[in-house]
Amino acid sequence: METSTALLTDQYELTMLQAALRAGTAERRAVFEVFARSLPAGRRYGVVAGTGRLLDAIADFRFGTDELDFLTGNGIVDEPTAKWLSSYRFTGDVYGYPEGECYFPNSPILSVEGTFAEAVLLETVALSILNYDSAIASAASRMAVAAGNRPLIEMGSRRTHERAAVSAARAAHIAGFATTSNLAAGRAYGVPTGGTAAHAFTMLHDSERHAFEAQLASLGDATTLLVDTYDVERAVKTAVELAGPALGAVRIDSGDLGDLARRVRAQLDALGARETRIIVTGDLDEHGIAALAAAPVDGYGVGTSLVTGSGAPTASLVYKLVARADRPGPDAPLRPVAKRSTGKPTIGGRKRALRRLDVHGVACAEVVTVGEPAPGVRDRLLQVPLVRGGEIVGREPLTAARARHRAVVAELPPQARQLSRGEPALPTEIVADGPQGA
Amino acid sequence: METSTALLTDQYELTMLQAALRAGTAERRAVFEVFARSLPAGRRYGVVAGTGRLLDAIADFRFGTDELDFLTGNGIVDEPTAKWLSSYRFTGDVYGYPEGECYFPNSPILSVEGTFAEAVLLETVALSILNYDSAIASAASRMAVAAGNRPLIEMGSRRTHERAAVSAARAAHIAGFATTSNLAAGRAYGVPTGGTAAHAFTMLHDSERHAFEAQLASLGDATTLLVDTYDVERAVKTAVELAGPALGAVRIDSGDLGDLARRVRAQLDALGARETRIIVTGDLDEHGIAALAAAPVDGYGVGTSLVTGSGAPTASLVYKLVARADRPGPDAPLRPVAKRSTGKPTIGGRKRALRRLDVHGVACAEVVTVGEPAPGVRDRLLQVPLVRGGEIVGREPLTAARARHRAVVAELPPQARQLSRGEPALPTEIVADGPQGA
Missing domain, CATH: 3.20.20.70 (Aldolase class I)
Structure with a gap:
């Protein structure tokens, strides 16, 4: 299979790029955010997974001769756009929730900042990876809660796409599965294998x-x-x-x-x-x-329900422009933007997020601030730097994500760990000018 | 990404191989069949897809140094097994329903014949590919029926795994979608792209x-x-x-x-x-x-529901041993085998299948015979050769699969094209000694 991830992309990313290049708007600074409008019906929390894979995909997002020949040969982009793509390399910043962290409606789990041109191109691959892996991790976490101390074996490879299976094993391991049947996941990610x-x-x-x-x-x-x-x-x-x-x-x-x-x-x-x-x-x-x-x-093997997200095969995350500059250049100020589409409105402005804990150390709110937050003493900031100036800084071992997930789920209120259908375990408070004091 | 598909495999395929090599049973001739015990709840037919991709995966199923180092370094197989794997190449026969064909409960959509050793290794990758692609094609076909002559645009890449997205676009095109947003599907398979x-x-x-x-x-x-x-x-x-x-x-x-x-x-x-x-x-x-x-x-774009199989994200196909020899060697006769697991019994013996048409050219039964069938004049044999003696013979252009699907759906009785929940549109008749005359 090809190494480049650049064509794992919807065509409209490239036609938008071409039109923006021509209009002189492509180099406006922009902020895109990934979030879920809601959790799958009845779910009490979601689990972020795929971030590590996304960082690899960003590093491999390059347009080589094969990619460019396809695009120009099929009239998908014009020559100036192809030339621009030939030197494409993401040079912006990405921050987000680390893998294994839990999320709730409107949690800004990933922010991509750069020029519109460089950031818009990452939409599809970012969503594909985060949507699938987070769907699997979210289901896996519920199974891990149900299994308690008994080990879970991931064995669903045969019931999903052959490459998705490898990612599913990785996501399940983050969320508490002990082992996988999938050999490629053992080789690529060091997930312990069995069978x-x-x-x-x-x-x-x-x-x-x-x-x-x-x-x-x-x-x-x-x-x-x-x-x-x-x-x-x-x-x-x-x-x-x-x-x-x-x-x-x-x-x-x-x-x-x-x-x-x-x-x-x-x-x-x-x-x-x-x-x-x-x-x-x-x-x-x-x-x-x-x-x-x-x-x-003494142990459970889980297949189909794991790799299909146990009724929620996608996390339904979206990638939305929330701020952009009025003119090209790094110094132009960002202004919030939002669409007003019926049923799918967005909240403009760059968000930060923190988890508020009560005096017992139990999480009690997801606080999303438009602009910089002022965290209280028991607030935990949720976003970490992943890419800085195009350099990937957010890689971590899978064991770190796995340990984080265990700690984060333990910190949630008890109702989060109920399997019955319910509301999100934490309310999401959206604050326009920093959080209220904790 | 790696080219070899050999580790897209459950570990137990290799531990079974090792034990069989040691026991002297690995070289017994064996027949495995892929079928669905049932269709997803309420569905009236399934659509075979992924066969073309599976043929590529079989060609790429080789254990190179990287794969063998992983397997021996982690104690997954012993040295004699690794040596056997190092020269692995599937040398048997595969036949099956061609892509775009419809299937019903117990339709033998793929048969893999070879030694137990060579055939058992293909279980996971065969099921992964056929389960995912057929789930997508089965959902896509219903959407195509609903859309009538209006074109359908596949745009679900962002809502599924990034590599699954490419296969989903291919499967949807077979089942009637006009175009896809996915550029990689355009390059890899020639699916028309748009956006x-x-x-x-x-x-x-x-x-x-x-x-x-x-x-x-x-x-x-x-x-x-x-x-x-x-x-x-x-x-x-x-x-x-x-x-x-x-x-x-x-x-x-x-x-x-x-x-x-x-x-x-x-x-x-x-x-x-x-x-x-x-x-x-x-x-x-x-x-x-x-x-x-x-x-x-004038046209519909479909995303999430397509790539998640519209409620049925896997086709639930299984890969079961149905016949094997008592001793090694190409001349040893095959004997039917079947398991008796509660709720998951299998029917022993190598199957053939035909679609029976009535005098009006409307399909009226799926006839599955244990052993060779005796087709009547209006019966259409359903299996085609895909691999002969290890040589891939079943490749065809995607346009052929697409045309086949259109013809096959048109041939089904009208209730097959109802979207409401119902029974399979054709009864599956399992005949132990050839079909009754049509």
Whole structure:
């Protein structure tokens, strides 16, 4: 696949660029902001993910010969525009919520500042990355809340686009999943990988016993044997006969998972395999996980519902111009701009944001200020520098995002961690001239 | 991005391979089939897409030094398995439904035949591609039915993963969309691209008039002007003042689209711009499109609902072992295998499929035979060769898939084209020993 991300772009970004270049408005300074008008129905918080990938995409956003030949050959841009694109490199500033941070309606999770020309071009790729990854992380976080201390295994690659699958594994790991089945995510991002065998492996062999023997010989007794290909009880019996009490785990992928887990736990215990864990998989979502809280389950594998955002496959983030200068040049003052489209109005002006905590350290409001905020002692500023003067400064290890997410969710009020449909867990207060004192 | 597709794979494919190599079962001949147990709730047919992309992915499924270093360095496979992988190349046969064809529950849309080792490795990438692309094509086809002869513009890139967006544009084009906003889809697949301007362009300029002037100067009078940034009526007036009756189109992106389209049509006509078209966009899905059938609309732009499969973001296709030999070697006979997992049973044996047509040329059944079928005179065989002995033979231009889809949908009974929730439009008849005569 191509390295450049420059054509992961809607055509109108380029036609706008061309028209603005011709009109002399392309070099006006501009501020674009990414935010969600609302959370998906019933969700109590959203989770930012994809920022690290976006920084890579910005670094790779270059128009080489291949890209330019396509654009000019198809009459999409004229020669002066192609020439401008040939030296394109984002030279502005980006700041935003770091990965793993939670967000609420109107949280300014990303701000892109530069000339209109350089900033408008990033709209599509920024939204694609943040919308998908944040949708997955937002769903994953709810599953992690439901799972409590039991590990979650991401195994949804097969149910989404093959490249989206890699990003989904990354986003899920940020939001609390322990491991992924996706090897490319292991290589690209260091997400821990796992996996043992499918039903096909059992059916390949002349008997389930033969299959289990083959797996144990190759992967050792600590492996996980899949026990629901034919008859669960018989399979568990065979598994313990072959591996003894050292058997790592059994996996159940179908049927009434809670009932089966109880039966299998009793059977394993009776056979002396008290340390053998029970992993359940099969069309689980956060509600299915929560329903198994009282069952003797040691880990959950989640596929379809994770990679499709559990009912909310996009975060519905938008990228809107909120301020721009009246003339070209770095010194021209910015003025707020806003559209008035029915149902889709925007709030003009560059925003900052902070999370307000109460005296107990519990988050109580998302405060979005038009202009610079005056944070109180318990307010936490939410935006961090990501790109400064075109230089990427916001890279961090995935472990940092993962730790941040755990801390941020713990800081939210208890109702944030309810799975039932509800209102956003924090009110978003939009303040035109700095926040009220905390 | 890396060219190899080999790590777009669940880890268990490789651990199964390793165990089978050690057990001497890896070289048993095997048949895997891809099918859906059911259609998404209420859907009347599914649309196959992604096959062409899958053929590319199979060609690129190679384990190079980077891939092997990752796998051995992380203890995922042992040295003998890595050595086997280093010369991996799929040498078997693949046949399946061609792109654009419709499918129903249990339609065998893809069959992969080879050794267990070579065929099991393709599970994840095959499902990822077919599940995503077919989900998009299935949603797109309903939108195309709803739109009738009015063109559909795909503009959902920003609401899904940046690489998925490219595939979504391709799948939508197969299923009837005219154009896409996605430039990478234009370059990679030749999907016609389009796009003019966003609200940001209007807001960049000192007035809407200034913005329209800039756009017309750059893109010509045949362009599409976006008229809902501030006040639609005033914008339409300005647009026609500037461009005259040659104005190509106006776009409305918010509000009550039907009501606005009627008002704008009347206004345009009164201003003499009778040929100026009206394009509507903004959270449309197939139902929103259908609701505008009587409105004076000349084209629809569809984003979020398209790239998220309009409520069904995955096709839920599975990849199941249905037959395998008892011993290694090309001459060992295949025997059917099936699992009995609760709620997820499979039907053993290699399947063929045909669409049965009635005397009027209307499809009346999806006939799936275990073993070779005996087609009647009005039966259409559904599977085509895609890979023969490792050589890709099933590539075709996107235009062929697009034409096929149009013909296949026209052949379905009328209830298939209803948008309301219903049963699959054709019954799937599974026949163990060839179809009954037609």
